[in-house]
Amino acid sequence: MVIMPNAKDTQLLDKLNRPIKDLRISLTDRCQFRCSYCLPAEHVDVMRQHSQPEKHLSFTQIIQTVKAFAALGVNKIRLTGGEPLLRKNLSTLIQDIKAIDGIEEVALTTNAGLLNPVLNEMIEAGLDRITVSIDAIEPTLFSQITGTKVNVSDILDSIDQCLASPLKQVKVNCVIQKGINDHQIIPMLDHFRGSGVIVRFIEFMDVGNINGWQPQQVFESKQILKLIADQWPFSPKSAIHIGEVADRFEFEDGMGEFGLISSISEPFCHDCNRARLSTDGQIYTCLFASQGHDIKSMINQPKELQQTISQIWQQREDQYSAQRRKTPKNNLPKIEMFVIGG
Ligand code: SAM
Numbered sequence: 001m002v003i004m005p006n007a008k009d010t011q012l013l014d015k016l017n018r019p020i021k022d023l024r025i026s027l028t029d030r031c032q033f034r035c036s037y038c039l040p041a042e043h044v045d046v047m048r049q050h051s052q053p054e055k056h057l058s059f060t061q062i063i064q065t066v067k068a069f070a071a072l073g074v075n076k077i078r079l080t081g082g083e084p085l086l087r088k089n090l091s092t093l094i095q096d097i098k099a100i101d102g103i104e105e106v107a108l109t110t111n112a113g114l115l116n117p118v119l120n121e122m123i124e125a126g127l128d129r130i131t132v133s134i135d136a137i138e139p140t141l142f143s144q145i146t147g148t149k150v151n152v153s154d155i156l157d158s159i160d161q162c163l164a165s166p167l168k169q170v171k172v173n174c175v176i177q178k179g180i181n182d183h184q185i186i187p188m189l190d191h192f193r194g195s196g197v198i199v200r201f202i203e204f205m206d207v208g209n210i211n212g213w214q215p216q217q218v219f220e221s222k223q224i225l226k227l228i229a230d231q232w233p234f235s236p237k238s239a240i241h242i243g244e245v246a247d248r249f250e251f252e253d254g255m256g257e258f259g260l261i262s263s264i265s266e267p268f269c270h271d272c273n274r275a276r277l278s279t280d281g282q283i284y285t286c287l288f289a290s291q292g293h294d295i296k297s298m299i300n301q302p303k304e305l306q307q308t309i310s311q312i313w314q315q316r317e318d319q320y321s322a323q324r325r326k327t328p329k330n331n332l333p334k335i336e337m338f339v340i341g342g
Pocket residue numbers: 031037038080081082083084109110111131132133173174175202203204205206207211337338341342
């Protein structure tokens with residue numbers, strides 16, 4: 001029998017005793033960038049075939065779903081995609097999510113190509129944190145990796161605008177691919193050290209199928225640490241929250257911190273407390289899932305919705321990254337990163 005916990009007195013736990021805390025909402029499966037490791041230009045037809053904007057959840061449906069998650073213990077929402085800023089009137093959505101009982105924080109992950117005109121209204125609506133993805137500071141390489149005509153200088157200007165705003169935190173995500181942008185690690189830190197931005201270097205992951213991931217393309221976190229140690233002394237910082245994905249390090253000269261997300265070399269499945277909602281109303285319990293759970297049809301029935309989410313979470317036993325090396329490769333197609341969100 002599946003038990004319906006009440007978030008106020010019981011924590012909803014999955015089969016590995018992990019609570020549900022964090023919901024990542026993919027607002028669209030479309031993107032105007034063509035990052036080589038996520039949505040390579042030669043595979044853009046995959047996005048076009050997948051994307052059916054008429055089936056995307058409306059803001060009202062998203063709010064109803066967040067209410068159900070919040071009642072079960074979720075307190076943190078991240079808006080992602082695809083590129084979330086392709087959805088209009090995000091500030092309305094942010095304001096309505098912030099008003100939901102139990103939601104403490106709303107964050108956004110974006111490529112920042114469309115950020116400048118809407119940043120202030122999103123902050124006024126209650127946006128707490130922002131993460132901007134930028135994989136190279138060198139202009140030509142930035143263009144090659146992202147396949148966009150937007151200049152890296154415009155993205156850097158938008159990050160400066162975030163820093164000058166009342167946002168609680170500004171982070172930069174930088175996916176490192178061996179031989180492609182590992183030489184950008186030091187220039188990236190050189191640029192952001194002392195600014196207040198926390199740069200997080202992410203190991204290139206085998207999400208989805210179209211990026212053609214190979215293990216030899218991974219530049220492991222220990223190699224990143226060695227490069228940085230040759231330049232600046234730093235010490236490890238302890239995690240603030242259970243379920244934090246990044247290992248944190250602090251520069252000893254007081255110039256801030258950086259993080260490493262090591263899904264390949266040091267998986268963190270043991271305390272993964274994240275659920276994901278796709279833009280067409282599927283719940284995914286792992287970034288590497290092949291299938292989601294369709295909840296769209298019950299969004300208007302709050303009790304049934306909450307009960308279904310509760311059952312999905314209680315039956316969860318995902319630990320793909322922890323088992324990556326032990327499990328023989330299965331050939332099931334995995335959900336693409338631009339569909340499920342980071
Ligand atoms: N478009 C937005 C952006 O780029 O920030 C949000 C969606 S994007 C899928 C979320 C994050 O996933 C980005 O920081 C991106 O760099 C990261 N990402 C995408 N594919 C990845 C991969 N194969 N391995 C590691 N990180 C990846």
